[in-house]
Amino acid sequence: MDSTPPPPIRREAWEGCSVLLDINDGDRLAFFRLTPGATVKIGNKTCSLQPLVGRPFGSLFRLGADGLVPCAAGDATSRDHNTRDGADGQTQDETRDNRSLVDNNTAQNLSSDDIEAMKRDGATGDEIVEALIANSSTFGNKTVFSQEKYKLKKQKKYAPKVLLRRPSARSICETYFKKTPARIGFMRVDTLSLLLSMANIGAYSDVLVVDMVGGLVVGAVAERLGGTGYVCSTYLGSAPCSIDIIRMFNLSSDMVSRIVQAPLSDLCSMHSSGNTPSLLNGGAEGEMVEPAVVPDEDAQASVAQQVDTAVSDEKAQLSTDQPTDMEVSEPSLDEHPVQDENSSLDGKGSDGNLNASKSSKAGKAPSPEKMKYWKEHGFSSLIVAAPGHEVEHLVADLLPLLSYSAPFAIYHQYLDPLAKCMHSLQVSKMAIGLQLSEPWLREYQVLPSRTHPHMQMNAFGGYILSGIRIHNTDCMIANK
Amino acid sequence: MDSTPPPPIRREAWEGCSVLLDINDGDRLAFFRLTPGATVKIGNKTCSLQPLVGRPFGSLFRLGADGLVPCAAGDATSRDHNTRDGADGQTQDETRDNRSLVDNNTAQNLSSDDIEAMKRDGATGDEIVEALIANSSTFGNKTVFSQEKYKLKKQKKYAPKVLLRRPSARSICETYFKKTPARIGFMRVDTLSLLLSMANIGAYSDVLVVDMVGGLVVGAVAERLGGTGYVCSTYLGSAPCSIDIIRMFNLSSDMVSRIVQAPLSDLCSMHSSGNTPSLLNGGAEGEMVEPAVVPDEDAQASVAQQVDTAVSDEKAQLSTDQPTDMEVSEPSLDEHPVQDENSSLDGKGSDGNLNASKSSKAGKAPSPEKMKYWKEHGFSSLIVAAPGHEVEHLVADLLPLLSYSAPFAIYHQYLDPLAKCMHSLQVSKMAIGLQLSEPWLREYQVLPSRTHPHMQMNAFGGYILSGIRIHNTDCMIANK
């Protein structure tokens, strides 16, 4: 909407934006919207999120007497590595050379009454931790590693830290994968990244997407488009899938306006000149006569008005008011939903980049002009993420909607459906450069004399079938 | 046969034994039998293998004027690491800081005539290599790494080295996997090791084996049994599969006598009291009335009299006289077959450990007493390696032949047949502790400042379904 390009990334949190809070170094991860009334509960204390507004992402906060207080710069640098990999190192340390048994923390001379008294006297959490260390009769006998572990444990209890993180495709995918992987079909961040690369997503792309992973792919594509091109989220049947996860991204209104939704039947019927027999055209009677514009209520409901919920680490606690987002086998969603964005707009409202202005909601039907353009030129990319579906026939319906030479990437949590799809594409000769692949990601602990891969790993992040759609009519024989 | 246990491993090569020769540090790998007339061709020179007799395994030989000559002890220590991983390091070295382009070997002042003259004058290969280095005008300008690479290349040409290796399950599996992986169904050495562990192979085991990987599994099991217990190699139909690879192992006559072969139909009919409906019992009419003893000609032919061939690195060269051992898609077998072992016996014949005495051939039918024993007690382990077969029904036929609590391990090159098998075992409740797994093996280059995983890897070594056969009749309810 502006003629000058907006700054690509806002590096400070603003009123109404979505933020990701990392509490106690990954112990708890949750999304929040910075509305005036937004709060986070830490231990038994409810803290306003207002102190976060205007602070740079990456800032660390501690729990002061009156709520969240920014930490001094020095605190931030020492906050991770050792603690992050403590468990690994600990195991090894203790295994290897522990001639004396590890003592536990019974030798603490500070009573809980003492601690309460310190708190009443206004001691900070860090001061309490220091006092606990000073009053531990065994601390000095511990190995350096055990000392670190002890200190960290006390810090988490008495001096919890809150890290303000910027939601982005990376952090959003990592958070969902860690907390509710089934919600995003077990798509790991490296797999998502590969989908975006393999499908050649970039500015001015016209991207056709089937997103049955809650909107993660739609959001990531919109982030890459940066307010140019289009992401057309298509769906089977008459009601679009939820793409609520896009609300975790801080998409600007420009970017949101580039997200459109259309039923697959409309796209296929628009493409009646298709050169490939379509299962959908043949089999799904009635759909093709539906209007080309999706009912507005449905689209809006699925995108903007349904209150999304944050992801947290509280386990096995079912939030009964969000049944469709629930998963029996998973840790449940947070008790702190992201506030309805309308409330944030009541406040300042000065920010044109917010994704909530009435005129720029995501998921509108594409304009007839765009439909016509795509009919003539095809989409320039395709990503399919339907981890609960058979994809062989779905892809056969989708490929004719692409321009020739357009790359595509199909995600699945099982290999077999992709293998069948690949085989059928090989036979039909609709695509070349077919590759069935699985990324394998490994994280390392890099510490002096203690370098090794992490002892626990995510052993699975999904499979990808990629290729390039081609013109398959053998009718252009060139003579000399 | 002896009352005192034989030495477990003979550490020197002996007349008539099988040896593995590693020529030029892995460039070529081939099995030979040390008969008096056995030779190896290196470059254009045919060398007798007699100098190997009596030498310890692990010895290194060079090409002298009159054939193979043991290297001095000093040569052996410096023979590997750097050269083995040269390619990796080289890539990195050249990539990272090559401000000047790499020169090639045009700047050699020694002509081929000069070299021929040196050879006529009796210069050793090492002397020729030294002369080549001294006469290279660019050698001094190369990086240390390029110098090593240059030297190695010249050494391989003018001073080839032959390493005498002891055939064992480890080296035999590694060699076949490297040279003709399809012959052993792509079973990597770590996978083979897991099969042996998961099936609890040890002394006095009664092991039921389905080996369609050329005898690799039968040989490896026999090695672990050490002349105790039995490995019963069973097969479908009327003719046993070839288990020729056991001839690469130096199995003693005791160990060979513990290898028996029996058609599955015989084993199943002996087990007519089976508590599980058997597909084979129901479906393969006629087989059950076959005599319990396998036709002797067939068994012998497949094991001892068919001349096996060595594995080598010569590519795409079909040895037409061994058609059943050939594989179009693979590097072919060596032109140096292992000599028929009878010829070796003509010589000294003093060694009772050779696997060729008429009385101890592998693959006889089990005695009626053993058959009766197995019928009553069941086999104590099962390994199936039928990588070209559906295994679900095969395993359903085999499991009733095991004792309760006997562990089993099923190998396959595809995951799907094992998944179906696992599911059917879950449903039938014939087994517990079911696990479907895939080992993942990674080799590292460990060099000062150049440590990293190998740049190329074997990405696939096969899948294993393991479990424990149980008694599945729910008829033993204990009351208080």
Add this chain to the structure above:
Amino acid sequence: MTMVPLDPSSKPTSQRLITEGDTVVVYERHDAMRAVAVRAGGVLQNRFGVFRHDDWIGRPFGSKVFGSCGGGGKAKAKAGGGGFVHLLAPTPELWTLVLSHRTQILYIADISLVVAYLELVPGCLVLESGTGSGSLTTSLARAVAPHGQVHTFDFHQQRAASAREDFEKNGLSSLITVNVRDVQGEGFPEEHCGAADAVFLDLPQPWLAIPSVGSMLKKDGVLCSFSPCIEQVQRACEAMKTSFTDIRTFEILLRTYEVRDVALKSVTSEEACVGPLPQKRRMLTSPGENTGCTQRSSSILVRPCSTAKGHTGYLTFARLCV
């Protein structure tokens, strides 16, 4: 009883009946097992009920036995006591899953690679340091039985004693000698000089023991050193260079898969897209549990398990130069 048969008269355990004095592995689930010594009058009580050892004696290993509800009030037998367990013959693999973790232990993937690469066969003599919890030791003993020997060393007195007890219990005493010794400081004892077919090291500073290993091994004998950190591997490899060859470092992991009876939704279904969470229908359920949604016929699909051991350690193998 013995986990590893030692002479022709002793049958493999799985071919025998349970007798008093046997150790059985009581299998509740794949992740819930324990070793129990069978004694007359003995009782096992767990969440599945109360089990009398007397009911086990005389049954074949591999039997399924049912418990009764009862005994102490603590028994929370949900299904009224009709729970069951399986009684398994102990093997080194099962032992690895039930033993007391006095230290970090090696698991089956590393163990099987070690046994294969050390080229252990019946009759071999193998040295090990440290003993740790005895997980590897048990597999080494099986590999060298019936005539071979495992000499295992640990500097920790109590750990050595506990391991010795375990080996005794499993009938492995004639195969395994447990010694208290600081191999990093003192090396292996001279008596094994030139006698070892193979040596295994699991030490924090393996490079200190490597010269001693060189004098213990037979020519062409194999050394294996296990270390969790790459820095240990680097120093160990450096120390091996003088008298070892074929120095190779590996890492082995076991990827496990889960099998599910899945009903993937079809494209042609009108109801195909009902929300972002088709997960619920993906559990391994009985066919009757399918929802009303139009679906393709279900099929058996496999997927890697989500979490796995990402690292255990590096295994460095080397041969003593001839």
Add this chain to the structure above:
Amino acid sequence: MTMVPLDPSSKPTSQRLITEGDTVVVYERHDAMRAVAVRAGGVLQNRFGVFRHDDWIGRPFGSKVFGSCGGGGKAKAKAGGGGFVHLLAPTPELWTLVLSHRTQILYIADISLVVAYLELVPGCLVLESGTGSGSLTTSLARAVAPHGQVHTFDFHQQRAASAREDFEKNGLSSLITVNVRDVQGEGFPEEHCGAADAVFLDLPQPWLAIPSVGSMLKKDGVLCSFSPCIEQVQRACEAMKTSFTDIRTFEILLRTYEVRDVALKSVTSEEACVGPLPQKRRMLTSPGENTGCTQRSSSILVRPCSTAKGHTGYLTFARLCV
């Protein structure tokens, strides 16, 4: 032409027709591709025949074009000239497969993780050293287009010049500035101080450049350092500790699978066991090629490809402290 559209009027390449001056990727097989600049009168000759560029102009990207047998006698068109190729629109992924390897390059798995973890979006400013063969640079440019900038540095004059030519040819000049500079020795230029959203290092001694990276990045901006050896990673991580946080090291590999139409033999078949080598029937063949052997109905099976890249490098990411 431009590989990455730069303004609303420029369509994605795949939606256009081929015109003179375009670069097309000529696809023979998945492992045989090359980039060709289309010019009037141009001719491409390969094993599949002779192809006239004039026949390409005006066709859509993605077209299949047939060659004629002819031209020089060297053309060994086996099938009498009727061979064909496909003409593809270049993308950064295809470019990675066809570019000239002046150095070791990054491939798609590493590239896509770098772009995601650097959190690149349109409008970002990113610094890179060294440029190398420009494989990553091209993907960085796509990620920051249309308004962002990539400043890439290489100490090697000729390499920088070649990369600049490539970027020019691919229409990326307005997005990428190539500079000759020894970043290890001099650091990044002061002009980018505090302006970079992200920095990528592929240097033999990355630790030398890390202090400079600290002054270039915006707060919370991300650094990535790529190194093949763990020792480089260890020193780089040490150097990052003073002013970076969230230091995480990854390795990413891509496992590829092959799909085959397999007829596994059934147990019930009499002829089931005909020898040790059932491999021949396992190729992906047309159904008609099945042998007479009794077989189960064939099915589509997948297997990991045997060989793969076992290692490319370690990727260490870190954020500048706020």
